[in-house]
Amino acid sequence: MGKDEHHITNRIRELRFHRGEMTQGELAERTGVTRQTINAIEGNKYSPSLEVAFRIAKVLGVPLTDVFRHGDE
Template sequence: MHDLTQDNLAEKLGVTRQTINAIEKQRYNPSLELAFKLADFFGVTIEDLFIRNSPEDSAEPEAVQ
């Protein structure tokens, strides 16, 4: 999964690279439908993907290339 680019992810989810970039930079909140697609793609829950529960979780997530 480390070779995944923003373009690849966007294509797989049916959105633009700019949308993926904006989500990563926390400048855009995805629709519920897109949030579910992202969570399904990465095999996690929406909560795991978007909700920070502890101080350790506050570090910036690793961005997709």
């Protein structure tokens, strides 16, 4: 969010594809957020809380650092 909104990138779209072409809706359902929030996270427009970030990683079956990456890394 805000000034840092583009500093955190993610591979959610790619990882969804590798998890049986999981839709945004399915991922949203399993992580307890709305589809619009998953869409905003994928588009790097919203950085989720640690809680949601960990849940996304768990549902996608990978470590958190495989999903999210800071721009400086």
